Amino acid sequence: MTATGLTPSTQGAPDPASQAAARPTAHHPARAPGRLARSVRRNLTAHGFLIGAVVCFALFSWYPMVREFLLAFQKTERGRTTWVGLDNLTTVVNDPAFWQAWRNTLLFTALALVLGFAVPFVTALVINEFRHGQGYLRLLVYLPVMLPPVASVLLFKYLYDPGYGLLNELLRLLHLPEQQWLQDPDLAMLSVVVAATWMNMGGATLIYLAALQGIPGELYEAAELDGAGLLRKIWHVTIPQTRLILTLMLLMQVIATMQVFVEPFLLTGGAGPEGSTTTVVHLIYQYAFSFNNYGAAAALGLLLLVLLAGFSAAYVRLSRTEEA
Template structure:
């Protein structure tokens, strides 16, 4: 009986769609959500005044309840009086159907997730930047290294381990995306934002098919377990 659930799961066309969408979301989240916190941390690290205030500002979205964040961004994306379309109108650009377009919906969800979660990663990067010996930057400056060269030859090599760990943690986190598509798009348009956890939710609480939900949960557990094992291997080798 258990194997029949897997067979029915693999026969469901939404199964492949959900994994494809989740992989696409994860890829976009790495492009935006992995680079943005690092860039913000590098910029904030250069400030000598109001550093605590700026850190609190960056971390503020993390403290907001997820439903509040979703409702705020739903207004941003509103095709009528929404903030983003009003900004486009100022520049005489056409309004966009942010959450109703198959091409824009997933990117829109990634922007929400990035804004809501980047505060924690930014603080981690700031702590790592603070642990880099200042002598390395002084030596680089004496050698005439530019800001870009110091970033490339000092900052990134010194933070390689932290960057790798946060990369793995972000992959694990983004593969479990649920709140954004559930609240903002419901998986639409045309199943363009159906993710693994959203499909799992449908199996369990919409279709009342807990066999399929359990099979999907097991597969997700295995995939995330592989990334978790890689994470543990890296942290142990570092120690």
């Protein structure tokens, strides 16, 4: 037997290189042009909406803020604009109406927190106890929010009228002394707060109601087994379970009430009897449109912005500390 015979014959065996060359190449199907075009159009549409939103914010929110910041340090006379530094701020602080406006604004905020923060929460608690007709009650509570502010103000002007107003008519029936609701400096601010609470409580009530309906019923059942009454269940179950939304609404309430303008302006003309309803925002309005002093108006607006920003930052920091 020869060495050639011991070696396996390779004649007729396929060559690996020829096999690789002969193996059909896997071609990935090219993306259809229509699919690519749809993807491009979809992305362009999304970016178009995004760009539109950014442009709207830039024109109607960011630009006015930047412009206000610049106006606070400028003064325009006879078409000429000059930088005056802190002169506008000095003018505002030395105005006697400045401190009165801040006192009235803080008083309105305090009264609004007592009424406007507590009343919607209590209303949500009551509605949550109803098993039927909650939809109609939600609509009834939210109806004042849907009314135009002018219509609501006209309604309260009728209620507060010293001659034929409904409130004084009720006082006459009860043989109680009549009141000058919007003409008395001691009652004007409280009357404005009551009207503002009624006009704006619907949204807060629905938010509280949604939070209440998210509380597990097992917690109330466990509290009842422990002998807890209604007030204890509210204090130990309801409030802790809704603490996050309560604190958020508190922050929003303070920010909104510190910027109150519509209700005092429409009910009492803004200033009210003896300036009892003059708020900071109304004073800004007076500087800008009554005195044509846009620099002072911008300076006062900047002060309000800094105060609210500081309050918001302090609140967020305290909230993080409590969560940690």
